[in-house]
Structure formats: C-alpha cells, structure tokens
Amino acid sequence: MADTPEKKVKKRVTALLKEYGAYNFYPMTGGYGRSGIPDIIACHKGKFIGIECKAGEGKTTALQDRELDAIIDAGGWSMVVREDNLHELEGWLKLL
Numbered sequence: 001m002a003d004t005p006e007k008k009v010k011k012r013v014t015a016l017l018k019e020y021g022a023y024n025f026y027p028m029t030g031g032y033g034r035s036g037i038p039d040i041i042a043c044h045k046g047k048f049i050g051i052e053c054k055a056g057e058g059k060t061t062a063l064q065d066r067e068l069d070a071i072i073d074a075g076g077w078s079m080v081v082r083e084d085n086l087h088e089l090e091g092w093l094k095l096l
Helices: 003-021 062-073 086-095
Strands: 021-023 038-045 047-053 075-079
Touching: 003 021, 003 038, 003 047, 047 062, 062 075, 062 086, 075 086
Parallel strands: 047 075
Antiparallel strands: 021 038, 038 047
16 A cells, blocks of 8 residues: 555654654554644654644644644644655754
C-alpha cells in the first residue's frame, strides 16, 4: 500500500527529529484522549515541541489550532509542517 502525502511528511519529520536526537512519538488517543492533539510530540534539549503534519493545502481544525496555541502558551514550540517548510523545523532544532 502506498504512503499518503501526509504520511510522507510525517516520515520526513521523524527522520529529521531522529537526526537531531530528539525524543518523539505519535500520540494515539483512540477515543481516550483529547481531540486535536498534534500528530507528533517531541522533546529536544529540554524544549517541548508539538508538530501537526499536513500535505498540500490541508488545513488545521479549530481543535488542532487550540492545542498548538496551548503548547506555545505553556512555553513550548508548535508548528504545522508541510512538504515545503520542513527547513523551518530544522532551523528550530539547530537553534537549541
């Protein structure tokens, strides 16, 4: 079965996080957690990072936006990563 465009973005993000030695995982809510949690949760050099992966022109939902904003409000980093802005995540990882 072929990877979806979003799955390809997730694979590129996790490869980059691994390259920089960042702890990361895909949270699985399965009906037991909150809705809108980012696709990938990471920690790099003590900084909490929430990453929502989208392909093409995919839009975040209001719940996803709420969670990404809450991470920033709590002092962490959050971002939406697409095929064309992976370099922004890499720039953040280099800053730490």
